[in-house]
Amino acid sequence: MADKCRVRITVNGVAYDQEVEPRLLLADFLREDLDLTGTHVGCEHGVCGACTVLLNGDSVRSCLCLTVQADGAEITTVEGLGTVDNLNSLQQKFREHHALQCGFCTPGMLMTATDLLSKNENMSDEELREGLSGNLCRCTGYEHIVNAVRAAMNE
Amino acid sequence: MSKSSDGGIDLTRPKIIGAPVQRLEDPRLLTGHGKFTDDVKLRGTLHVALRRSDHAHARIGTIDTAEAEEMPGVVGVFTAELLDALTRPVFATSKMKDYHATPVRALAGGKVRFAGEPVVAVVAQSRYLAEDALAGIEIDYTPLEPVVDPEEAAADNAVKLHDHLPGNVLVARRFGVGDVEQAMGDAPIKVGGRFRFHRKTPTALEARSYLADYDQGTRALTLYASTQVPGIVRDALVEVLDMPGSKLRVIAGDVGGGFGGKASLNPEEILVCALSRHLGRPVKWTADRVEDLISTSQSFDEIVDAELAVDQDGTFLALKADILGDVGAFSIYPWTAALEPMQVAGFLPGPYRVPNFSANVRAVATNKAPMGPYRGVGRPISAFVLERLVDMAAKKLAMDPKEIRLRNFVKEEEFPHRTGSGIVWDRSGFTECLERAADAINYPALRKRQAEARADGRWLGIGIASYAELTGIGSRLSAAPGMPINTGTESATISVDSSGAVTAHFGIASHGQGLETTLAQIVAEEMGVRLEDVEIVQGDTSAVAHSTGTYASRSAVIAGGAGTLTARTLRGKIIEAASHLLDVDMADIDFADSLISARGTNKTMSLRELARAVYSQMGSLPGDIRAKVDLQASEFYDPHFGTTTSATHLAAVEIDPETYEVSIEKFVVVEDCGRVINPMIVDGQVHGGVAQGIGAALFEEVVHDVTGQNISATLVDYVIPSAAEVPSMEVHHLDVEAPSTLGGYRGMGEGGTIGAPAAIANALNDALSHLGVEIMELPMTPERLFQVISAAQDGEAESS
Amino acid sequence: MKPPPFAYVTAESIEHAVAELARSDGEGKLVAGGQSLMPMLNFRLLEPSVLIDIGKIPDLTGISETGDGLSIGALTRHVDLETSHLIAQRFPVLTEAVKHVAHIAIRNRGTFGGSLCHADPAAELPMMAVLLDARICVSGQGGNRQIPADKFFLGALTTDLEEEEIVTRIDLPYLPESTGWGFEEISRRSGDFALAAAAATVSLVDGKISEVRLAVTGVDDLPLRIRAAEDALRGSELDDAVFSSASQIVRDAVNPNSDVHASADYRRHLIGVLVGRVLRSARSRARGGA
Incomplete structure (x- = not known):
């Protein structure tokens, strides 16, 4: 070894x-x-x-x-990121928008979204979907994830 | 005080049921503190790596494990020889005639029947070391002819997978109503052909994972499992391991999606349990993605020859189908090989009046991973076949696809309606779903825009799919016929403990549906407590005496019903105790938001104070009352038949006329799922279902080569859609209470996947209508579109 | 699915890496970003005795102007190519192509040199190297040499590199003024490898074509420049009829594979369509269009 x-x-x-x-x-x-x-x-x-x-x-x-x-x-x-008692704003948006179901892809999705948001102040929906396209989710159909990240971006 | 029609609910309070409350599961899952099976750490855990068959069909000769046993960190190397001695095989039995069961075993012995079947287990100190040792195993195989093509497999002279059976056909059934041949013969218009739906795999993001922990002191075994059906697994393990249920506990903690792929008993679950008991140590196996793609149950693999006869005015006269399901190597436990092909037949008549119907169903074994349930079970195939037939008929009649559907739907006054396959639809908004979907997408304007786009050479297509499904199926039907398990009932136990905390125990097993939240909503509202005061225990066989799990769009309806009944019983006990403690009539007790008060007085009491009085302050209640008002209740719910959920999906797609890339421009769903418990969760279920339906229609296919090797065993080759491929969707609900279930709920977890493939197939067909092609196969990958379009254009070139 | 055991060395310098490679007797592997290598290790398709990590060697990153072109360090990450103003200014076609390389997390790690050395026959950057007449600078025991991109790729996952050679820089000679470009890719999903991709540059002098380049990937064992098509285009009026014949030349020239995603016939069909599209884009940009 x-x-x-x-x-x-x-x-x-x-x-x-x-x-x-x-x-x-x-x-x-x-x-x-x-x-x-x-x-x-x-x-x-x-x-x-x-x-x-x-x-x-x-x-x-x-x-x-x-x-x-x-x-x-x-x-x-x-x-x-945030804690159970103090979610950060992206986590909070995920919760408000029901952007997670089983929660398995969620940590990766949050980390990618964190990176995207730190580098882009303004993404169209197409850019946002493109940016998230390296993170597969099998539960949500992505709709609510896109909504949550967009909401975090617009905050 | 106003009451709703089903009693109990105080309409003057803010509603919890029906509110888009934020999920109780979310904080832990958003912060990385969920507990998925692979996250569970037990001291001294050993790790399993599996040597899986690289042959689709072969006899196993000698297995030499000597080198592997000597490798670093290896604790043991095990084959069927030992596992067969440690366990008993289990069979998915059924009372069906002409059905043949096959054994479920931990490891293959004698023969391998699909490439990927587990043959040898290495147990080592870490997964890395276990995998290293796989290379030290020599297996001497004698290859047998692989049985890959389902039609060849069904032939009388086919090579057999299971020597003890008469052939490869595991199920053969025929049923129907009326005289189809007569009606077909007399019909002026007939459409039909051969439809092919290609194999899928559910592909939950969390691959299957099992950790068995045998306690030598108590001789008890706990299995932590990423399963949808802890109850079914526990009951099977009782037989397999010959242990009492009291010593066997199955815990499905956080489960990373299931979609049916975790709804059966799997060999690896048996394996880790047997090895943990044998070794006296915790034993874990977690599938890697390749293992998941080649060995988790697969689905949606049917050839359907179907024909629909209609009258000149578009009225359906007769429908017949011959269904061949490729069920893979084994009849899966507990659902049997009948599950999917039978559902294809059963739901083929759809939401329409079809006076004459016949179906011939066969389930045939091949050298592939076993077929199991996958979201929608069979109904995505029936909807695809039927909805294509309906569009084919409309085209022949030059009738709008919407119009022909409206003419044939079971009408409001015709419910309950018994279909040709024996399914009974209760009242559901078949017509209303279609009308509202057409309004939502502005159907006439869309058709106009399509005409303009076509004039510009663009290939724009519109597709409609309407379907109906049975959900929340009770004990009179059960999810599959003749099975040895009862899927039709649920019980719940709710208690207020001595600190005043409310805990509700259920037999279901949430794996992403948010049932901790929706069941808490039901319990909170029915009991009169705040949502945050309810703790839901689920996914654990120790919660209730009998349970199965979560599958078949049943949990909200059946567990919700059990929760409703139990909450009401417990509420009654609380009010009775409070009336004694506060010394007022029961009718004058208010109990809402976790606060008990005596109306017209300033007397109030918290649940904690009440619990203390009941449990700890002897003398606070007369003895006979104390015995009556124990703060615990258990009730049972059986919806008997279940209820009808229906929807219309409407898709607008565009095909690039040069590259044949498909983009989905619009996707609208209007669904009747009864009373909505949490609209946010319900929308999420539809979105996710539709995304899987889009995958089924355009992307996903398990591909085997002629030798039976799975050649789509990575996420590069098994293509599940990403955010860039799934369009934004519009979802509407009728939100009308179901007539036949407690609470008025209908199940809705699967529907998205049922309607979407058919809607997209029809939209593609519509986009290509000028070429005269018919979409008869899914997924319609760019390659298949290329083939279909090239053939049509070649044909055109030849004829011109 | 865990990597097999191997030793690990962090290379301090190019010379150190070359020496370690030589010492490994052909059993060693270089790793930089690891975005192509790591999946192969996880699948145990490779079992190297030692991984030589060149990721921390100084001076192998960065994009600089050399007078007649840009010189790009082999360790320059895809994300740095994607966001470089110099590249956007001088080689906008490369900026566009990099956006099609996998996803953000891969682009954050993967390197230009790594992508070229991996030589995936459906990858974007090898095609860009071929299109842009890149000179690939390598160091080895025998010293340094420069390999023209069209001699660098020999086949699927195969390059002209000797066992102990390391790619250090990629030099891209500037394109003439008034060069337009086009890039098109078809893949199953966003970020997936190309079923087929094409890129072109068209340079005009006094409104006439001075240079045309056309490259394709995903449709053969290696990325290809289609010189016959370039010859047919050069000196033409760049009208749609010429583009059609260029598409046909490309279709005839390539030799695609069939796999679970697409047949050879479909890939051949696609590449013809994409060639037409990239030529139209390049023409329009060369004439001052967007």
Whole structure:
């Protein structure tokens, strides 16, 4: 087995200094090693977007990123947004607009939307749908998700 | 005080039922604190990786696991030899004549019957290590001829999948009404042909996941499972593992979508339970996406030869169909191989008067993953076939598709109406749904715009699909005939505990539908408490004595009914206790928003104070009253037959005349789902259903090559639509109470997927009408459109 | 679906990476953004002995002007191509093409060099390299060399790179003034690989055509420039009849595969349609249209 590598990663503002196997996917590091199970694994081949997290502020697929590659990076997961008692405005819009059903794609959807909103102040519905198209949802038909992100954008 | 017709509800209070209340599930799911099965961590958990068959059909010879057993972190490598000793096979039995059951086992033994069937289980310290060891397993297969084509599989001389059965046909049924042959023979106009609906897989975003935890001290086993049917799984495991139900608990925590793919008993559920008991450690298996796409039950795989006869004025005279369902390798537990093909036949007459009807149904085994329920079960196929036939007839008569439907719908005064297949429709807004959908889309203006677009060389099409379905099916019908389980009833238990908190226990299992919220709405309103004061317990077999789960658009109707009855009983007890405690007549007790008050006085009491008095302050109530007003109630609900949900879907699509790309311009749904509990949730269900229907119509197909290999086993190749492909939709509800269910609810979780494929097929057909083609197959991928259009244009070129 | 075990090295410099590659005896793999490599590892289609991470090598990112063109570091991420003003100004066709590369999260990680080295026969950026006459700068044990894009791609997932060579930069020579462009792609879903895609540039001098380039992807084992079609277009009046014959030349020149998404016939049909469309767009833009 390959030697372990040391990684220093900040996740949701908390600094971690750990030894990991080189092959450990960032998604599994977050879920298994840090117990941050809000990041969901949906396909492990980069199509569904459920595992999306922010890496230095940019949305990335945590199933297509090795933990060792994130050495030195700042990661934000869904647990780093608002809390159950204090949802952030995007989460609040998701709730108000019923933009989630089973909730499995939701963390990835929120992280992608966070990235989109941070880089675009004004998106047409077409741009918004295009921007969200890397995150598959099987429950909502996307209508309410688009409404929620649009509402957050217009706030 | 005003009362509604079904009693109990105080109309002077703000309504909770019918309000778009925000979901109670949301805060945890929005913050990453949901608990899906794969999120459950138990100390000492072992992880399973499965070596699955890479043959569609083969005899299993020797299996050499020696190398794998020596690999790092490996605890054990197991084959059917051990698993068959640890478990008993279970069969989806049925009282149906001419039906043949097949066994469900943890691992394949003797033979593999589809590529992807689990053969060897590696148990290791981590999933990574378990997967490493798969390469150390050698399996000696003797390939057998793969049975891939369903028609060939049904032939008398076909290679058999199951040696103990007479052939591959697992179900053969024929039924109908009237004299179809006579009516067909006399009819002036007949339309028909061969329709093909290609195989789908439900593809919940959360792949299946199971974690079994055997407690050696108590000899009890808990299975955490991403399942829609914890009750069915628990009851099956009682037989499989030979353990009492009291020692077996199945918990479906947060479940990441199901759509039918988690509504059956799966081999891996048996496997982790047997291995956990065997090893005395928690054992987890979580499907990766490839495993999910090749081994989760698949659906919507039928060939239907159908013919519709109509009169000169468009009146339907007769309908006949021959239905061949490709049900894959096994008859799925508990639904049986009859489930989908029988539903195709049963719902084929649709919302129309069809005096003569006959259907011939066969379910045939092939070397593919087993067919199970998928949102809509059969009805997307019946709606596709029938609604295409209706449009074909309209075209022949030069009649507007809307008009021919209006002429043939079962009319208001004809309910209840018994269809040719024996289904009884109760009153439902068949005509009204179509009329309102046409108004919503401004049908005449759309037709005008279409004519203009056509003049400009644009291929714009309009498609209508109307359907009806049975939902909230009670014990007199049950979701599938002759099964050993009862799907028609639900019970609920509601208690006020000694702290005054309200907990309601149900047997259903929400997996995205928001049932924690909708059932809380019902309980809160019926009891008189605030929504936030109700805790719903569901998805756990320890909640109630008998349960099945959530499927077949049943939970709001049946669990809602049980919740309504139970809440009313408990409310009565609370009022009775309060009348003693506050010393006023029961008629003078008000109980609303969790506050008990004596009308005309300033005496009030919280539920907590009442609970304390009842449970803890001995002497506060006379003994006989205390015994009567225990703050707990349990009631049972059976809607007997169920109720009719109906809808019309209207789609406007445009096909690029050069590339054949399809864009959906407009999509309107008008639905009669009875009384709406939470409009936001109901709309969401329709949107999601329609999106899956769009997937079924244009994108999704499980493809097998001639050797039976699944060649669409990634999300790159099994194409589910994204936000960019699904259009914005418009949804309206009739919101009229159903006549036959408690509370007036109708089930509506599946409908979106039933109507959308047919509406899109008709719209595509309409867009291509100038080419004289007929859309007989779904999904109509760009490739299929290319083939259909090229053939038509070649034909045109030849004839000109 | 977890990656197989491998060792991991963070390369400090190009030389370090080259040395590690050489030391791995052909068993090592470079990783940068990893957006093509990681799925292959997760599927265990590749089992490298060592992953050499070049993602932190300084000076391999960025877009700079060189006088006669733009020089783009191999580690430049798709999102940086997409949002670069220099590229938007000089190679708007590339800006448009990058928007079609997968989705935002992939574009945030994936690199220009990585996409070229992966050489997926339906990817957008290899086609852009071919269209724009990119010179692909590589370093290896034998020193540095430049490979013209049309010699770089040899087949599906196959390039002219030696085992220990690394792509360091991609140089794009400027297009003449008054160059119009067109880009069109058909895919099953937004962000999916192309069933077929085409791109063209048309350059005018004094209203006459001085240069035409036409490239296609998704319709053969590698991205192709269709020189025969370019020859037919060059010197023509760029009317629709010429475009039709160019489409036909392209249809005859390509050799598409059939898969679960599309047959070879449909891809061939599509590419003809797209060639017509990109030529019309390029003509219109060259003449000063939007």
